[in-house]
Amino acid sequence: MDTAGEIMSGAIMLVLIISVVAIVPSLLVGLVVSIFQATTQINEQTLSFLPRLVVTLLVLVVAGKWMLIKLSDFTIEIFHQAARLVG
Template identity: 70%
Template sequence: MMTIDLASDIVSRGIYLILIVCAVAIIPSLLIGLCVSIFQAVTQINEQTLSFLPRLVMTLVVLIIGGKWMLLKLSDFTIEMFHQAAQYVG
């Protein structure tokens, strides 16, 4: 039977998973952005493509390398929810 505690547990596990998956993609991009910003401040070069392109490349590299792991984590959670759906509802 579905209870408030069970529903909040499902939601919290889902939010935690989404945060982990997003952090894997966003944190390297933020670090590269910080490094480029420091470089721009030191050299006083204010080119917009200089800050955008490295972050884009880093995000693509992380998605290529970690994309399979992200997809597996999300699909495992989804499959687990479908397997337990009968217990939760019935």
């Protein structure tokens, strides 16, 4: 029971870390664009959507390899733990 809890907590932490890496830059760009829109009183929907989309795609391109390595390392570790528990 303790091992299952450790695996779940590790999985949740990994998902949170990967999500934060992907979401925080988009949130920061959205905040900057919102401040720009509030100061200039421009209410264009694409002005707030497009920069966030571009930043999110750039983050995924830059950090995508790191994210995949983290996920694959975690998956391999789970299989190693399962092999130790069974055999």
